[in-house]
Structure formats: structure tokens, C-alpha cells
Amino acid sequence: MIDLKMDLLYSRERISTEITRLAREIDRDYQGQDVLLVAVLKGSLVFVADLLRALKVNAAVDFVRLASYGSEMQSSGIVEFRYNLETPIRDRNVLIVEDIVDSGYTLQALYNKLLIQKPRTLRICTLLDKRARREVDIEADYIGISMDDGFxxxxxxDYKEKYRQLADIYLVKP
Ligand code: PRP
Ligand code: MN
Ligand code: MG
Structure with missing residues (x-):
């Protein structure tokens, strides 16, 4: 299955520990309220499933599909909305769930699009934050792991739609 050269970077145990911590932070901040998780497909599919199950606060989930990478290792900077939310978000607590923030283009495009729909609150949760690579001014409110550069x-x-199924996170060797 593995045909790229890669090294284990974050184990499933480390990921699980960070998700438990994130869930407690989110539970604390939304105590007594409902939250709508807006997961960005496809990358966040595994993360949102684990985060959802770790939360105690009442959480609903909806999806958007955005892509900027295509088959490249670099963001194209052009964010394509392939499909949108089916839930109205006006006056709701909305929490965007991403697997990784890199250049920030994807998140910025989504954040601005959701903001004009007047949610009650709009925050961002990302499993991985590659801050050194940021090209636009956007910060997540909940961060699993801050990482250095690297694919x-x-x-x-994924890389070209492969490896999403791996249970741990690997650093691809150049
Ligand atoms: C990846 C990743 C984030 C985005 C981050 O998605 O899942 O959504 O890129 O990059 P950025 O901060 O530079 O915009 P991708 O476009 O590869 O689509 P995918 O989630 O379907 O893999
Ligand atoms: Mn993505
Ligand atoms: Mg991708």
C-alpha cells in the first residue's frame, strides 16, 4: 500500500490524546449550548468522526467540500466550492473543522462565506496547524498540533487521493 517514502510523525495515540483535549476545551466553551460542526471534506472526515464522538456538548454535523490542492503538493490558491451546507446557520454556533491549515486559503474562503450568513458564533478547529506556511491572516481557535513545514x-x-486510510500521520520524504 505504501509506495511513497514516509516516516511516522504522529501516532494514533498522540492524535487521540490531542482530540480528547480539544473536546474538553470545546465542551467548556459551549457549555449549555448547541454547536454545529462544519467539516471540510474530504480531509477532515476521519478527524470529525473522532472529535464528534469525544464531545459531550450537543453537536450536529454538516459538510462542505472545498479543494485547492488538486494533485499537487502546493495549494493552488484557488479554492473551489464543490458543494455547500444544507443547514441554515443563522444564529447558530458554528465550528469549522479542518484536518490541516497550511496557506490558509481554504479556511479564509470558507470563513468569509459562512460569516455573511450571520452565525451566532464562528470558530475554527484544526487538527494540524502549519503556521510557518501561512499566506493569509487566519488563525484557528482550537489547535490539535502545531507542526513544522512538511507534507x-x-x-x-491524502496525496493524490491516497493514504487517507492510514490510522497514523506520516511525513512524506522529499
Ligand atoms: C487540504 C486540507 C485543507 C487544505 C489546507 O485540502 O485538507 O482543507 O488543503 O490547505 P490551505 O490552508 O493551503 O488552503 P485539499 O485541497 O487537499 O482537499 P481534500 O481535503 O479533499 O484533500
Ligand atoms: Mn481539505
Ligand atoms: Mg488533499
Whole structure:
């Protein structure tokens, strides 16, 4: 299955520990309220499933499909909305769930699009934050792991649609 050269970067145990911590932070901040998780497909599919199950606060889930990478290792900077939310978000607590923030283009496009629909609150949760690579001014409110530069796969993250199925996160060797 593995045909790229890669090294284990974050184990399933480490990921699980960070998700438990994130869930407690989110539970605390939304105590007594409902939250709508807006997961960005496809990369966040595994993360949102685990995060959802770790939350105690009442959480609903909906999906958007955005892509900027195509088959490249670099963001094209052009964010394509392939499909949108089916849930109205006006006056709701909305939490965007991403697997990784890199240049920030994907998140910025989504954040601005959701903001004009007047949610009650709009925050961002990302499993991985590659801050050194940021090209636009956007920060996540909940961060699983801050990482250095490098292309990662597994736990939902792909290279040319492969390796999403790996349970751990790997750093691809150049
Ligand atoms: C990846 C990743 C984030 C985005 C981050 O998605 O899942 O959504 O890129 O990059 P950025 O901060 O530079 O915009 P991708 O476009 O590869 O689509 P996918 O989730 O379907 O793999
Ligand atoms: Mn993505
Ligand atoms: Mg991708």
C-alpha cells in the first residue's frame, strides 16, 4: 500500500490524546449550548468522526467540500466550492473543522462565506496547524498540533487521493 517514502510523525495515540483535549476545551466553551460542526471534506472526515464522538456538548454535523490542492503538493490558491451546507446557520454556533491549515486559503474562503450568513458564533478547529506556511491572516481557535513545514498524509490527509486510510500521520520524504 505504501509506495511513497514516509516516516511516522504522529501516532494514533498522540492524535487521540490531542482530540480528547480539544473536546474538553470545546465542551467548556459551549457549555449549555448547541454547536454545529462544519467539516471540510474530504480531509477532515476521519478527524470529525473522532472529535464528534469525544464531545459531550450537543453537536450536529454538516459538510462542505472545498479543494485547492488538486494533485499537487502546493495549494493552488484557488479554492473551489464543490458543494455547500444544507443547514441554515443563522444564529447558530458554528465550528469549522479542518484536518490541516497550511496557506490558509481554504479556511479564509470558507470563513468569509459562512460569516455573511450571520452565525451566532464562528470558530475554527484544526487538527494540524502549519503556521510557518501561512499566506493569509487566519488563525484557528482550537489547535490539535502545531507542526513544522512538511507534507503529511494519513488520518484523512491524502496525496493524490491516497493514504487517507492510514490510522497514523506520516511525513512524506522529499
Ligand atoms: C487540504 C486540507 C485543507 C487544505 C489546507 O485540502 O485538507 O482543507 O488543503 O490547505 P490551505 O490552508 O493551503 O488552503 P485539499 O485541497 O487537499 O482537499 P481534500 O481535503 O479533499 O484533500
Ligand atoms: Mn481539505
Ligand atoms: Mg488533499
Amino acid at each position: 503529511v498524509v494519513g488520518y484523512g490527509l
